[in-house]
Amino acid sequence: MLPTELLMFRIKAGLFEPRRLKPTTNNLKLAETLIAVFGAHVGKRRADLDDELRDLEAGRSDYRVVRGLAHLLSQRGEFEAGGGLAPAAVREKVFALAQDGPPSRHRTNTVLEQAARALSTESPLHPHDVAAALYADLPDQQTLIAFEPLEPLDLIQRWDLAQAQGALYRAFQLVITARRNEPARYKQLLKYLKFFGLMVTVEGDANYGFTLTLDGPTSLFSSNTRYGLAMAKFLPALLHVTKWDLSAALKPRRDLAWVDPKDDEWSFQLTSEDGYVSHYKAPEEHDSxxxxxxxxxxxxxxxxxxxxxxxxxxxxxxxxxxxxxxxxxxxxxxxxxxxxxxxxxxxxxxxxxxxxxxxxxxxxxxxxxxxxxxxxxxxxxxxxxxxxxxxxxxxxxxxxxxxxxxxxx
Structure with missing residues (x-):
């Protein structure tokens, strides 16, 4: 999903309308470029990746789109501290040795050499290895060790869905009307409701459809969005249900200058015909x-x-x-x-x-x-x-x- 600052939407007559990306040639090319950038940085520091991403978004009016796509791709990467040394252990050794004398460039080199000798096990270490490991666990110094790429169209669809999920961060009630569906769809729906800790009230029947009302305890309706986040994670599961309508009641954002201060509630409407694509695995036809x-x-x-x-x-x-x-x-x-x-x-x-x-x-x-x-x-x-x-x-x-x-x- 996307952080709040990367959500793009407008409010029209109290309706929350998330931004969507059309699969145009330019957008597909942008997605392809970003995917290639991540692939080319496997084995490199996150700082180097971030530098290239900043260069890519420089001067673009759609820089938030670039950042959003990049954020989603970063979730498909695996970052870890580079090298075979534990940064915390390296810092402990270096700082202990550094206490023995006044700081200076010569003293720094001496400390790194002493630490390299002390930390060497099977093979000798170079002082540069020790210097590189000192802060290798900081986010920008971590190494991208693996990346699972997407097809450009899949990335655009993932961005669209993330924008819709972002609408539910501030949801305090969700009403779903689910009509007759393909086998196994309801079962997956209930599985994810339970998995994300969502409470549901069900009314209706199989002939005319069911109304599922999702809400939670009043204690969760404070300034935090934990329950709304659970609803957002649930949305991709709902997309596997074949015929449905969704209506969500949202708490307005007060941190945006253009928001009408008289708005007490926003509404977000979604249906199975809106063309969003789920990245959750489709359910099997039978359980056993x-x-x-x-x-x-x-x-x-x-x-x-x-x-x-x-x-x-x-x-x-x-x-x-x-x-x-x-x-x-x-x-x-x-x-x-x-x-x-x-x-x-x-x-x-x-x-x-x-x-x-x-x-x-x-x-x-x-x-x-x-x-x-x-x-x-x-x-x-x-x-x-x-x-x-x-x-x-x-x-x-x-x-x-x-x-x-x-x-x-």
Whole structure:
């Protein structure tokens, strides 16, 4: 992401509009040049890299674009103190030796020679090596030891997304309307919500879409932007959801002279049609062989029931769950959850959430290999809405139960 000083945006009638870069020939050429500069400086000091970047942006009206692109590229580089000497140990030795006499150029050379002898292990050190290692751990003296390049278009897309993420630094509420989506997209969404510590309230259904409201404790709505930063990191995951709208409420920046002091709140609007590109890995279609095997066997059946994967978000107190499948027959439907993982704590948590959901249109499929009683789970709580299976889950068994438990939507 980008630091606040490199964010470029305008406010129009209270709407936050981040700057975007068009993939023009000039912009692509700039991105290509910057990528080449970083590649050419592998093995060199950060100070040398910074000098060339300053030369590149000199006299340009779009110098902040240059700095932003360079900042994103620096995040793909690995910097470390050069040489085989630990700078802290070198400083300790040099400063201790320097205390033995008054400072002078001759004395400095003598101290460096003494330190080189004292620090030598397998091979002799030169005083220049000691001098170079003294402050090699300072940021501008570190060496770029590795760099993972991007294609020019990818860098421009990353810059665009970073500008949009920057809008969320000051967000104190995020409302997402997510409609019917491709399989596995909701699951990745929930995974990243949990990973970034975001609290969500879910309303709606799979037919008309879900509204996810993200906010946090009042203690986080102070001058710091920790929660907004978490929302910003979450945005690339949202881009993998295929159909959605986002509305964010932002705290206005008071440090900018051109900001209307009467603004109490800014609004940032985004949709899945805006063309931003995620750099997060796309989710797999299935989480497990059990799920994929069940779907493959179901596809071979001659039935009027339709199998949909991961299209329902089910609210529960303090969270949300995402059943593996939904079976639909006309206006009737039933949810299907497959439980094949054996760890006791997982089973306890899984069944506790299923119970909290209060859903009676939920079939739970459980492997006979699992010892629910040992895990502290009472299977009787789900009555006749459970299907036990050995080895593979037979879709005919699930369909037979679906006929009895499906509800009209």
């Amino acid at each position: 062989a059990l799920e994929s095997g069940f779907a493959e066997r179901f596809a071979k059946l001659e039935t009027s029931w339709q199998l949909e994967r991961e299209v329902d978000l089910v609210p529960v107190p303090g969270g949300v769950i995402l059943p593996d499948f939904r079976l639909v027959h006309g206006e009737r439907s039933v949810l299907v959850e497959i439980v094949g993982y054996w760890r006791p704590e997982y089973l306890r948590k899984k069944f506790a959430l299923l119970k909290k959901s209060g859903r009676t249109d939920l079939i739970v499929c459980v492997s006979e290999r699992l010892n629910l009683e040992k895990a502290g789970v009472d299977p009787g709580e789900f009555g006749d809405r459970m299907v036990w299976f050995k080895g593979v889950l037979n879709p005919k068994d699930v369909l037979a139960l679906a006929e009895r438990t499906a509800v009209t939507t």
